[in-house]
Amino acid sequence: MSDINMEKFAVPEFVPERYVKELAKSCVGGEELAQQKEKIQSLAEETASALKKNVYENYMQFIETATEISHLETEMYKLSHLLSDQRMVLTTLSQASVLGNENTLSRESLDNHDLEAERLEEERKNKLNSISEKVESCMNLLDVPDRHLLHEGDLLEIDAEENTALQRMHVYLFNDCLMLTSWISNRRGPMRYKFQTSYPISTLAVVNVRDLGTVKQAFKVLAFPDTRVFQCNSLTIKKDWLDKFDVAKNMHIEKENLKQKKKDSQDKIKHESLESPSLSVEELLSPQIAPLPDWLADVTEELDVFIVERHFQKTYDLMIKAQRTLSTEEFVTHPQRTEILKKIEQKQKVLTEILLKELDVTHNWSPRGGLRSSRHPVLILNKFNMTSQACELFLDICNHTVKAHVKAVQLEGSIYSYVKQVGEVFFCSLSDALTEFISLFPNNKLSAFVVWASMQLRILMSQIIKQVFTPQCALDSILECVQSLREQCTLFCEFGLDLRFQMNSCLRSPIIKALREYKEKIVDSMKTKVSEDKWTPVNMHTKAGVNKFLSQMENLGLILVRYVINETWVDLSSSTIWFAQSVITVQNVGLEIVTKDMMDVVDECICAIFSSRLKFSTGNDTTYAHKNFKFILETVMTHMIKKYKDKVGYDNVKLLDLAVEYGVHIAPPKKSNITYTSNEYL
Amino acid sequence: MFSAVAYQLSSTFLEEQKLCCGRGARVAMSKKPAAQPTLHKVIMVGSGGVGKSALTLQFMYDEFVEDYEPTKADSYRKKVVLDGEEVQIDILDTAGQEDYAAIRDNYFRSGEGFLCVFSITEPESFDATQEFREQILRVKNDENIPFLLVGNKSDLGDKRRVPLDACRERAAHWQVPYVETSAKTRDNVDKVFFDLMREIRSRKSDDSRATNGDVKRKPRRKIKCAIL
Numbered sequence: 001m002s003d004i005n006m007e008k009f010a011v012p013e014f015v016p017e018r019y020v021k022e023l024a025k026s027c028v029g030g031e032e033l034a035q036q037k038e039k040i041q042s043l044a045e046e047t048a049s050a051l052k053k054n055v056y057e058n059y060m061q062f063i064e065t066a067t068e069i070s071h072l073e074t075e076m077y078k079l080s081h082l083l084s085d086q087r088m089v090l091t092t093l094s095q096a097s098v099l100g101n102e103n104t105l106s107r108e109s110l111d112n113h114d115l116e117a118e119r120l121e122e123e124r125k126n127k128l129n130s131i132s133e134k135v136e137s138c139m140n141l142l143d144v145p146d147r148h149l150l151h152e153g154d155l156l157e158i159d160a161e162e163n164t165a166l167q168r169m170h171v172y173l174f175n176d177c178l179m180l181t182s183w184i185s186n187r188r189g190p191m192r193y194k195f196q197t198s199y200p201i202s203t204l205a206v207v208n209v210r211d212l213g214t215v216k217q218a219f220k221v222l223a224f225p226d227t228r229v230f231q232c233n234s235l236t237i238k239k240d241w242l243d244k245f246d247v248a249k250n251m252h253i254e255k256e257n258l259k260q261k262k263k264d265s266q267d268k269i270k271h272e273s274l275e276s277p278s279l280s281v282e283e284l285l286s287p288q289i290a291p292l293p294d295w296l297a298d299v300t301e302e303l304d305v306f307i308v309e310r311h312f313q314k315t316y317d318l319m320i321k322a323q324r325t326l327s328t329e330e331f332v333t334h335p336q337r338t339e340i341l342k343k344i345e346q347k348q349k350v351l352t353e354i355l356l357k358e359l360d361v362t363h364n365w366s367p368r369g370g371l372r373s374s375r376h377p378v379l380i381l382n383k384f385n386m387t388s389q390a391c392e393l394f395l396d397i398c399n400h401t402v403k404a405h406v407k408a409v410q411l412e413g414s415i416y417s418y419v420k421q422v423g424e425v426f427f428c429s430l431s432d433a434l435t436e437f438i439s440l441f442p443n444n445k446l447s448a449f450v451v452w453a454s455m456q457l458r459i460l461m462s463q464i465i466k467q468v469f470t471p472q473c474a475l476d477s478i479l480e481c482v483q484s485l486r487e488q489c490t491l492f493c494e495f496g497l498d499l500r501f502q503m504n505s506c507l508r509s510p511i512i513k514a515l516r517e518y519k520e521k522i523v524d525s526m527k528t529k530v531s532e533d534k535w536t537p538v539n540m541h542t543k544a545g546v547n548k549f550l551s552q553m554e555n556l557g558l559i560l561v562r563y564v565i566n567e568t569w570v571d572l573s574s575s576t577i578w579f580a581q582s583v584i585t586v587q588n589v590g591l592e593i594v595t596k597d598m599m600d601v602v603d604e605c606i607c608a609i610f611s612s613r614l615k616f617s618t619g620n621d622t623t624y625a626h627k628n629f630k631f632i633l634e635t636v637m638t639h640m641i642k643k644y645k646d647k648v649g650y651d652n653v654k655l656l657d658l659a660v661e662y663g664v665h666i667a668p669p670k671k672s673n674i675t676y677t678s679n680e681y682l
Numbered sequence: 683m684f685s686a687v688a689y690q691l692s693s694t695f696l697e698e699q700k701l702c703c704g705r706g707a708r709v710a711m712s713k714k715p716a717a718q719p720t721l722h723k724v725i726m727v728g729s730g731g732v733g734k735s736a737l738t739l740q741f742m743y744d745e746f747v748e749d750y751e752p753t754k755a756d757s758y759r760k761k762v763v764l765d766g767e768e769v770q771i772d773i774l775d776t777a778g779q780e781d782y783a784a785i786r787d788n789y790f791r792s793g794e795g796f797l798c799v800f801s802i803t804e805p806e807s808f809d810a811t812q813e814f815r816e817q818i819l820r821v822k823n824d825e826n827i828p829f830l831l832v833g834n835k836s837d838l839g840d841k842r843r844v845p846l847d848a849c850r851e852r853a854a855h856w857q858v859p860y861v862e863t864s865a866k867t868r869d870n871v872d873k874v875f876f877d878l879m880r881e882i883r884s885r886k887s888d889d890s891r892a893t894n895g896d897v898k899r900k901p902r903r904k905i906k907c908a909i910l
Binding site: 161162163202203204205206207208209210211212213220222223224225227242246249253 | 721755756758759760761774775782786788791
């Protein structure tokens with residue numbers, strides 16, 4: 001007989017047809033076949049249920065993994081964005097270094113002047129040689145000792161008079177001249193150009209063409225007697241060209257001035273030739289004024305770089321340093337002072353904008369970084385006197401973190417464990433926010449935090465109330481939840497912020513509502529319970545049942561051992577037991593859950609329940625019913641009055657009145673005397 | 683922002699240009715449509731901040747720019763109708779702060795006429811005109827180069843610090859016209875540009891008559907044709 005087991009189905013070459021054929025062959029008679037079919041069916045069911053189970057087991061994990069993956073994805077996206085930003089910075093820097101050669105050279109020359117200079121010289125020569133190769137009948141580029149390339153690019157030449165396109169050009173700008181070359185078309189392989197002409201920088205004047213009819217993005221080169229107009233592909237390219245022309249012009253002026261100086265004084269020659277590369281353009285333009293230090297002259301560029309690289313702290317430091325230095329006596333009269341200060345101010349604006357954006361939760365913000373990640377921007381904004389904005393945005397971030405944390409708590413198991421967890425998470429993130437807030441902001445902003453925190457609490461409470469205070473939720477589980485919330489709130493007071501009042505004020509109306517609803521429920525069901533009561537003792541069936549009942553009642557404060565008869569019987573009717581349990585629960589829970597200002601609600605509920613029960617009893621006159629009535633009056637009511645006083649410190653006047661009305665004598669005079677002579681009354 | 687403004691400017695300019703073209707065609711044009719009208723090259727000179735750019739922009743786009751941003755060297759071109767004839771004006775707005783003489787000379791060389799601007803509220807800028815005049819004469823090597831002395835900011839009469847007599851005296855000494863303008867109120871703005879263009883035009887026709895058929899340059903021939 002073929003045995004049915006999983007392995008057979010699991011093999012990869014399993015063919016259902018063959019399997020069925022074999023099975024049919026080996027089976028004798030229809031009965032056996034039916035048996036086999038049943039077996040296979042049960043096997044299928046088993047696997048199906050196992051599969052289901054597996055799916056359920058892993059379901060949560062699936063979801064978690066999915067959210068994690070989506071988080072990671074956003075993170076990666078952000079990262080790649082950052083990386084591409086930085087790549088841009090690096091490329092611009094490397095381009096800038098081509099023209100910044102002089103500066104780098106001068107800085108490093110102090111350390112290893114020879115090596116560095118040699119390397120640069122080599123590079124320069126290579127570059128010029130490669131240009132010479134590309135350009136047919138090129139002029140000798142290497143004949144001028146320190147010629148180097150500043151900029152090159154394709155431009156379209158425009159007829160200066162007719163505004164029509166003339167030819168495509170490839171233009172090289174060197175530090176000392178401009179070389180124009182035309183394209184050689186119909187050629188394969190690398191692009192080659194034909195030399196046209198070159199103008200020395202000193203004879204050039206560049207004009208930004210603002211308006212030339214239909215020709216856009218053009219600039220003009222005036223090189224007497226020629227006037228040449230070039231069109232660029234984009235505004236940035238044009239700006240680039242104009243900037244580079246400026247650089248070339250400034251370098252040229254610098255050189256001219258140097259020559260002038262050399263002529264002026266022979267002694268200075270040696271001195272200056274040593275230092276010449278490090279002289280900045282500004283110095284030479286205004287030689288009579290104390291020169292700005294290099295870092296100060298370049299401060300705006302440096303700030304730009306820092307901002308792009310997101311070194312916000314460094315940006316701020318540099319700004320302050322520059323501003324301070326500029327306000328010292330040495331520079332107070334410097335002609336460039338106001339200009340630089342103005343630029344720094346602009347940069348400051350840019351920086352604050354970026355920082356504000358950084359803090360803005362609506363703008364691509366992820367909770368993963370935590371509050372700490374916002375520390376730097378906030379601190380810098382504080383220094384710029386933008387505390388209020390920073391504070392607002394910071395609290396917004398806190399908002400989101402709190403929300404995210406609370407959201408992460410899942411509703412599983414009892415409502416109590418959920419509320420407890422939510423409360424813990426909420427107050428923890430609140431305390432995190434508070435400690436961070438205190439460290440970041442000055443004390444006068446603390447009120448903002450208090451307002452924010454109480455608002456958060458209100459939001460949280462409204463959510464919790466919706467979930468906890470439902471008709472399905474038993475009164476004692478509501479009590480548990482409220483108690484755990486209060487406990488955590490009290491713990492939170494240690495951080496110096498007491499939110500208990502706000503919490504209680506949020507809880508007030510739902511608690512009152514819940515108590516009243518509970519009362520209504522009891523009063524409503526009282527009628528049926530009492531009228532359907534058979535007025536006989538209740539059988540608990542087993543000894544264990546009796547013990548359980550006794551301990552339950554003991555928990556409520558009633559010791560009923562003397563009511564046990566015949567081992568398993570309790571000498572009270574079912575409605576009486578139910579009533580005693582309900583009314584004592586109302587009092588116990590009520591006294592715990594309310595705050596002082598709601599005591600009257602508890603009183604009212606207890607009294608209402610009692611009086612409605614007592615009214616029912618007047619109609620019943622069987623002896624057993626009467627006995628139960630007596631139990632309620634003498635045992636339950638007395639117990640409750642006593643318990644109430646123990647708990648609160650004074651009597652439940654309404655219940656006492658009720659007791660007197662029904663002729664119950666309670667209140668041991670001694671105790672009441674003590675209460676009246678106690679300080680409370682004074 | 684900037685591009686939006688630029689777009690607006692260019693579109694208004696295009697409309698203007700269309701209008702000009704239309705009018706020009708009605709008036710006199712019988713040339714090929716591709717040919718461009720005669721070009722007059724005007725250069726704005728003067729110290730920094732006297733309002734060269736403001737005058738230029740007011741003339742070009744009928745707008746007054748309050749913010750001051752130093753110019754490097756900007757050029758503008760516009761088609762206008764000068765005494766019934768369509769011409770092009772090319773304005774080179776130079777940098778008042780350009781302190782490198784060699785480059786300044788290059789700008790001056792390309793000009794056919796000059797508006798030498800100073801601010802009537804700023805005696806230093808008036809003094810500087812002397813130097814500009816000398817440089818221009820040196821570069822152009824021509825005593826009769828079309829030239830207007832322009833006292834700008836006439837709307838600020840209460841802050842006037844250059845007396846009118848001094849201005850007139852200097853203009854008379856140079857044998858050039860003197861005009862007071864306000865880039866803010868557009869007072870005399872068109873006048874200075876059109877007066878200068880008339881001078882340039884008469885100067886060109888004198889030249890071509892002098893050379894008498896010796897046609898070196900296209901524009902001159904065109905001018906001659908137009909006059910004949």
